[in-house]
Amino acid sequence: MSAGFGKRLLVVWLALCAITIVSLIVGSLEGRAAHVPNAAITSSAIGIALVKVRIIFREFMEVRHAPVSLCRLTDAWVLLTAVSLLGVYFLGMAFRMDAG
Amino acid sequence: MMNAAGAGSPQHGVDVRPVSKHSEKSEAYVPGQPDMWAFVLFESFLFTGYFLVYMVCRTQSPELFLRSQAELDLRIGTFNTLVLLTSSWTMARCVKAAREGSFPSASTNAFLTMLFGFVFLVSKVSEWAQEIRKGFGFSSNEFFSFYYFLTAIHFLHLLIGFVVLGVVVHQLSSPARRSQELIETGATYWHTIDFLWVIIFSLLYVMR
Numbered sequence: 001m002s003a004g005f006g007k008r009l010l011v012v013w014l015a016l017c018a019i020t021i022v023s024l025i026v027g028s029l030e031g032r033a034a035h036v037p038n039a040a041i042t043s044s045a046i047g048i049a050l051v052k053v054r055i056i057f058r059e060f061m062e063v064r065h066a067p068v069s070l071c072r073l074t075d076a077w078v079l080l081t082a083v084s085l086l087g088v089y090f091l092g093m094a095f096r097m098d099a100g
Numbered sequence: 101m102m103n104a105a106g107a108g109s110p111q112h113g114v115d116v117r118p119v120s121k122h123s124e125k126s127e128a129y130v131p132g133q134p135d136m137w138a139f140v141l142f143e144s145f146l147f148t149g150y151f152l153v154y155m156v157c158r159t160q161s162p163e164l165f166l167r168s169q170a171e172l173d174l175r176i177g178t179f180n181t182l183v184l185l186t187s188s189w190t191m192a193r194c195v196k197a198a199r200e201g202s203f204p205s206a207s208t209n210a211f212l213t214m215l216f217g218f219v220f221l222v223s224k225v226s227e228w229a230q231e232i233r234k235g236f237g238f239s240s241n242e243f244f245s246f247y248y249f250l251t252a253i254h255f256l257h258l259l260i261g262f263v264v265l266g267v268v269v270h271q272l273s274s275p276a277r278r279s280q281e282l283i284e285t286g287a288t289y290w291h292t293i294d295f296l297w298v299i300i301f302s303l304l305y306v307m308r
Contacts, residue, residue: 005196013189017182024178027306035166038308049302053295060192061291062131062284070130073141081148081299088152089307092159 012059016052023048042089050082131195132285140292143257147296150253151303154246161242166308168243171236176227177305180220181298187216188294195287198272199280206283207272213290214265217258224255250300257293264289 026044030036057074058064064071130137158165194209228251231237231244238248268286271277 006193009189009192009196013185016185016189020178020181020185023181023302023306024174027174030308035163035170036308037162037166042307045302045306045308049299049306052298056188056291056295056298060188060294061288062195065128066130067128070137077141077144077148081144081151084148084152085155085303088155089159092156093162096160096162 009059012055016055019048019052037093039090039093043086046082046085046089050078054078132288133281136285136288140288143292143296147299150250151299154250154303157242157246164241165243168236168241168247169304171231171234172247172305173227173230174305176223177301180223180227181301183216183220183223184294184297187213187220188291190216191287191290194268195284198278198283203272203275203278207269210265210269210272214262214269217261217265217290221255221258224251247304250304254293254297254300257296261290261293 023045026041026048029041030038054075057078058071063074190209190212194206194213197203197206197209228248231247236244238245264286268283271279271282271286
């Protein structure tokens with residue numbers, strides 16, 4: 001394996017691990033046992049996860065070398081998942097059935 | 101491996117095509133078989149559906165979900181995520197090494213991928229056992245139903261992933277085989293297991 005590609009994969013892996021540690025810190029904020037919904041932590045968690053997914057697509061799955069249609073399709077899925085998850089979270093919290 | 105210019109690629113047999121730095125940068129190609137990408141996109145949308153149902157239910161009973169989520173160990177979830185990310189890294193290294201004709205290195209990385217997958221498997225089973233010992237089973241409450249469903253269906257994909265890795269190792273073991281396309285197809289499947297877990301981790305362990 002050429003040094004250039006090996007080094008790039010190493011940097012990507014280290015970046016993904018570092019972002020995962022950020023998730024751990026975000027998930028530990030404000031006392032995990034407080035049992036209080038937190039929109040900022042939720043948005044960060046989902047945002048961080050989908051950034052990681054996009055990096056995996058582009059670097060590990062080599063989508064950055066793929067035809068533009070596959071790049072757009074994977075980006076569209078990442079965006080759709082982000083918007084739909086956050087949309088359902090905020091709408092659901094605003095219109096809770098048991099909130100009276 | 102198919103290139104955008106439509107150049108044919110051997111579907112069977114030896115397909116060893118070292119990729120130069122120039123071609124990596126200038127030629128667009130779909131890694132692995134396009135059918136696998138269709139499957140990946142199908143699975144992605146299917147899991148998005150599961151995630152949305154989970155999110156709808158979660159927003160209707162946030163206290164219950166948060167109380168139950170606090171019973172999970174965030175550090176174990178983080179460890180599992182790091183292990184799967186590492187397995188994806190070694191799988192990507194396997195593909196690159198095979199493409200460059202460095203088959204011993206490719207085989208080593210394929211075996212390392214299996215090893216990290218196995219570590220994830222053992223960690224997941226021990227986490228399930230720990231939760232069950234604490235009295236949280238599939239039917240304990242809505243959160244744990246989702247927890248077991250999402251992690252079990254992901255686990256099933258992981259088990260299939262071992263079969264896929266077996267095919268990759270088999271391909272690499274003999275100069276008579278070594279289809280680069282099949283190796284890339286296996287890698288695409290394995291990375292899918294990884295990125296689906298990344299989202300499951302954020303929804304079950306991190307979000308509030």
